[in-house]
Amino acid sequence: MSKPERTWKTIESGPHSYDEALHPVAKKNYGKWKYHEIPKPGVLKHVAESGDTMWTVRAGTPRQDTVDMVRLLCDVADKYSDGYLRFTVRNNVEFLTPNEEVVEPMIKELESLGFPVGGTGMTVSSVAHTQGWLHCDIPATDASGVVKSMMDTLYNEFKHMEMPNKVRLSTSCCAINCGGQADIAVVVKHTRPPRINHEHLATICELPKAVARCPVAAIRPTVVDGKKTLMVDEEKCICCGACFGACPAMEINHPEYSKFAVWVGGKNSNARSKPSTMSIVAHNLPNNPPRWPEVTDVLGRILTAYKKGGRPWERVGEWIDRIGWKRFFDETGLTFDDDMIDSYRHARTTFNQSAHIRF
């Protein structure tokens, strides 16, 4: 089928301009905001030096949205916030308005449309997550489904500010962890070295590239049935899946042996303690669609213990710093096992180099 000749000349414009996307009150008071309050879950009140006030209503979305859903959000914005809206990095939608009187009707409408209002301050906010089976080329699970299952159980925690501090969650469909570091993260953990598809390997992979990708030099060239291919030293392999990204014939994903691990204590904010990376506290959880009950159970245990024992402003990692890992495992009912002792680079930085002991 022949196509009409292309007449448009591309403008390499980069990010979309934001000037027209800012509410006039945001523009007028740009860089001149004085303070903010959180009058109730899902609502922010910002006051500018000029005395102007901006109200924000925040609601959760499924992240995997549709044009229909986005138009629905636009309808809400046109009706209540002068046609302006924005999103947070955790996939929440925000409507900004100077008019206090529209806040309650807007909340009512959003809730009636199925968008939970909340996610501000000391809540469990929406989950930063990855693409999964819907779209990714290397996923071992479907983050969107895991997230939906998790947030169904955490719905009230999204809508009520009852946690010691904010709780940030993430979910990732492979060990690369594109979902990111978080207070609690649910991440795929492969438990077996890759199966190798010798039949196709040489035709779909650049061999040196796949060899170079391995962080522990466990991959070597070999010949199988007269075909150039690769082999894996299974003693050395750390099941990271890095080779799979370079070479789809290194089949790391497996319906049974790609499991879930749960990690805690990640924090990017500089508030109080320095930013911190996560530690593994549960693994070998089955990848169990469509509802992943084993994963949501672990999440529930951790959040229940944190909610009960955390002091005001302690993030999950800071709470554990205070009570110690021993009590963390006691209070969550999770089990510390010898696989949780670090054996990778910089392992000694995680050893207890002291006589500080908890009994």
Added chain:
Amino acid sequence: MEESKRTVSCGKHEVTGCGCAGNGKGNGKFLNPTPMLDKLESGPWPSFISGFKQLAERTKKPMLRGVMDQLEYSYNTRMGYWKGGLVTVEGYGAGIITRYSMIKDKFPEAAQFHTMRIQPAPGLHYNTKMLRGLCDIWEKYGSGIITLHGQTGDIMLQGIEQDKVQECFDELNQNGWDLGGAGAGMRTGVSCIGPARCDNACYDNLNLHMKALKYYVGQVHRPEWNYKLKFKFSACPNDCTNSIMRSDLALVGTWKDDIQVDRDEVKAFVADKGIDTVVNNVINLCPTRAISLKDGEMDISTKDCVRCMHCINVMPKALSPGKERGVALLMGGKNTLKVGVNMGSLIVPFMKMQSDEDVEEFLDLIDEIIDWWDDHGLDHERIGETIERVGLKQFLEGVGIDHDINQVSRPRDNPYFKAKY
């Protein structure tokens, strides 16, 4: 007003919700049964499955049916079935994430499901005209599925066939949208809400984001480096974009002088919350013990303060960042792949970022940094990995940045280096 312009409109009577609990059932005639996926329609959190079903039943796009079938198959077999490829638009080498079904014999309607990464406005700000326009173009050419937003910060328009990609892009481009990054090049940036609404913003991150990503627009569209390079712009040390762990180049707002204190508001806070709260939740939680009580008043010792934001977060009405504001550059953040997670580390403690000259000077520095990485980095090596392998000292020398005690948590604890003699 926009309503009338729509070429394809979703009638309001048809779309009654965001696709929660059962709303997506449609008439059941177009879609094939998906019993596994249907289990994700119950429960209070908005369901992406209901949304997809609603969209499919309204638009009757075969691709949506095919993708739902393949997703159901993935849920049953616990495996993914997409493979990559090479689809792009004229003049670009990145921005389209190519997806072909590995099992298209089974699900021919899902044979192609490519994604277009689109760069949103810094701070993820929209007006409904922009967003409705985007939806109309996307519905015309693609599946109608949108992710807001991808982990790198893009609008992800998911599900288009190769022969519609160019036309779709041209129409998007005419409306002010451009493709985002992918592969071994500059990636789409991310900013927090910044000075548009936040009282903690220490620099105009939206402006810097816009200028930096426009400056590197060629490297966004035509990847040519060792590996990906990501900018993230957080306007204060609360780092709401998670720049320290999610970006190679993290621009975190900070300040040099005293935290601004409104004495009357401090008194009001004490009267309202009580002195216990001030002691337990503010003073005792200061990581460097920079706050003390003097004659019943809070006293903050700036020389002890590390600008962590905690006291300001607890008392936003009484306390705010100082007046001498700027940006810190942290470098090397990346996630787990290969070497394990690496947190960005401090490279430049403070840069002024007010004038156009400040921005130019900053971009010159980033050019130097990229040149150094281009010379010293290995294939598939993020810049933080290169710095660790080659040495932070060597990196600083190479790009001409002065060493500074703020770049380390402490001086080295071993004597193994060659000193000048």
